[in-house]
Amino acid sequence: MKKLILVLLLAASILFQQPVYSSNVYPQSSIKLAISQYFDYRYKMLSSLSSDEGFKSLLDLDIAKDESMPDEADILNTIIEYRKSQYNDLRMKKFSYNIVYENIETSEDKAILLLSENADFYFNCAPTVKNSQSIDHKIILKKSDGKWLVLSDDYIDNDGIKKLFQKYFTESTSSILEIKKKVLDELKNQSLFRLSKLESIMEGFDKEICSVLFVGKPIAYNSGTVGEIEKGSGLSPVVINGRTLLPMRYICEGLGAKVDWDDSTKTAVIKSDNFSMTVKPGVKSMIVDGSTTPLDVPAQIISDRILLPLRAIANAAGKNVFWDERGLIILCGKEFDISKNTKLIEDLAGFYESLYTKTDFPRIDGSTATYPLSMEMGKELLGMDDTGVKGFITHNTTHNAYINLINKKADIIFVTKPSKEELDLAKKSGIELDVIPICKEGFVFLTNINNPVRTLTSKQIRDIYQGKITNWKEVGGDDAAIIPYQREPNSGSQTLMESVVMNGLTLTEPPKEHIVIGMGDLIDRVADFSNAKNSLGYSVYYYASQMYTSRDVKFLAVDNVEPNKQSIKEGKYPFIVNYYAVLRKDETGNSNARKLLKWLLSSEGQNIVDKSGLVPVKN
Known part of the structure; x- marks a missing residue:
């Protein structure tokens, strides 16, 4: 062993x-x-x-x-x-x-x-x-x-x-x-993996800002330290009856106070050099420096921890408060100048909105070719490695991903544009779709390594798939019949072939043996199937060049432009396609799926697109 x-x-x-x-x-x-x-x-x-x-x-x-x-x-x-x-x-x-x-x-x-x-x-x-x-x-x-x-x-x-x-x-x-x-x-x-980013955002602000928290998030900055509010418990700020409540012990101890619990009176006693408080959960008042102070919302016990209204803590400790409707909370020793701290506010809000745990991460689905993107997102946002992501995020291919989104079994999918059948299915189910481009890719044509043809024109490709060109000698190759493979209807590759390459022209009806189920199977057919030397197929660049490679297959140049990441990025390759994030239109603006999309379109998210091997839609 x-x-x-x-x-x-x-x-x-x-x-x-x-x-x-x-x-x-x-x-x-x-x-x-x-x-x-x-x-x-x-x-x-x-x-x-x-x-x-x-x-x-x-x-x-x-x-x-x-x-x-x-x-x-x-x-x-x-x-x-x-x-x-x-x-x-x-x-x-x-x-x-x-x-x-x-x-x-x-x-x-x-x-x-x-x-x-x-x-x-x-x-x-x-x-x-x-x-x-x-x-x-x-x-x-x-x-x-x-x-x-x-x-x-x-x-x-x-x-x-x-x-x-x-x-x-x-x-x-x-x-x-x-x-x-x-x-x-x-x-x-937990969301320990991204703590270093919050630390870098807060560099230089440690003397001005006491605490940074976010409603519903268990990670916070408190008196110079970044970490979980309470290790492993998921404790976080909450909103009750329109008032934001903070974990009392976490904030008060961060301000240098000592917190004790008097079990006989069921009260919390907080003492520091600057202030004192006595708090009894469920009572709409508390004692601050010996005087009774009314509360709009009483202190609450949630998961055996006392949460106290934000303003009550801030007023008692003599701190200023910044709060915005997204849920961002900042406690300062002096008045917080919003005009001078716009970038800090946006950086903090962006960090928290892309801070996920496994329990609140949106349900993702998608095509085979976009799986590397989901892998990189899982690693970046959840701190998992390849094995962890594979056990947590699954892509069920393009058409099945659309079905899962329409049936509300997925929250966001990464796919090609919907086919007519998929749009009809959504309409029949009373679902409207939001289709937003997130990255670019090249749609490539493949032939066997032993085929002497190195390049085709866009027109030749369309003529081949319309049945107008049927022999390789018509495009500079051997005297042999072309075997033009196609993918199954509603697959991502087939939808791209119909919409981007054929652009409204009708594909010839192929014999059953020339319809291939699965992107990898098509590459295998071109590589070593019967009469492979004379075959022609199509895929997307990253999948065929990195995810499912074969030494027996080569990419054809189109209009004398070789497909590669650079020619796709620069827009020189003729068949450039978008991948899209697709959501149901009724997803609210603050849903985790919408927040994930917002992050994906940010500079940080587009860097992850690039890292995954795809081409960012934004520079």
Whole structure:
């Protein structure tokens, strides 16, 4: 079992970075192509072996530790245990492995670690070939019950190598360790991942502002410290009868007061050098510095904690208040000048409106091609890693996503424009749709790598799919019949083909064997199906170039413009399409789905679009 775990650790590591292979053994012009061929060979050779066969000759594990790093042993062991759990055996003969620290920042219960992970390894099928690789990581950890737990691992994945490997080796979800489950359970009511952003927003304001809170959000800034109002409980400000109530102990202790509970009188006694209060829940008055003060709304006990009206706390402590209708609350030692702090207000409101927990995150659905965007959003807004997001957000393909949105089983979907059938379905259900562009993509045409044709014009593509051009020799290729594959009706790709490429022209009715269900299946048909050399198909650029790659398929230039991220971004490629966020029109302006859309269209959200591999709709 120990050997199995060590193999899983290395397997995880090689999936994160591009290995370098000996050129005299695999003389390829493209490293990516060499890797693809190498792993294709390994997969075919090893697929018949039992899972134990690959572990027999595993040799050494070498971990280099820097003894000067604080808590380095605990943190290192946590990372190793976490990485061991992630991927299936890739059947190594032997390897050496080490971790080199670059920087670490630790607090009592949180650590941010920068490290490089290095490995030399040998495969059973090529035991004399040494392969080396290095991965840079930014790992965020949390200490709980004396153990460091990994919250997230941002790594460098050059050229999408991880996705390429995953075509041949599937991720093991059943082997995730209990430590991982515990972290995800703890995150259900927490938003720890984005605390550093609130800290950066508040830099320079610590002498002016005492507290920052937001209605319904469990994260706050209080007297120079950012964190949960009460760890793990989800305690937050609430609005009752038009009045905002704050967690009393949290605010008062932040102002330097001592809070005691007198169980005999059921009252809270608050004392500081500057003020004193006596508060009895349910009573519409309190005593401040010896005098009775009326309350519009009495103090409330919610989840065994006392919440007190905002104005009552501020007046008693001699603090000024800023509040806006979105729910933002700021307590200041002096009058808050709104005109001088417009950017601060908007930055804080933007932060809180994009602060989610698993319980209030909108239900997302979408197309296959937009799943990387949802993955990146989940990682950014919830602090999950790939495995956590996959267990929480699901895309059910374009048409099914529309059905789920219309049937109110999803709150927001990321898809192509609705087809006529989908619009009719929404109308029949009494649903109006809001369709808002969020990012751009290229609609690309694929043929087999052995097809001599390199480019088609827009007109030639339309003529082929109308049945006017039927032989490759008519477009500069071999004398062979063209096999033009199509997707199934209402799929995202088919809707794009009809609306963007054909632009109102009628597609010829294909034989049943030329209709392909699934984006990946179409690529497979073009790659290696019967008579594949003469086939033609279509997809979207990011999916075909990163999510489902094949060395046996090539992209065709259109009107002599190669499809790539740059030509799409610059608008030079002819077939540029939008992906859309689609919501029901009756979603209120302050719903979590609307807030997510607003964030997605912000500069921060558009950066996440770019990080996901798609092209932002806004510069």
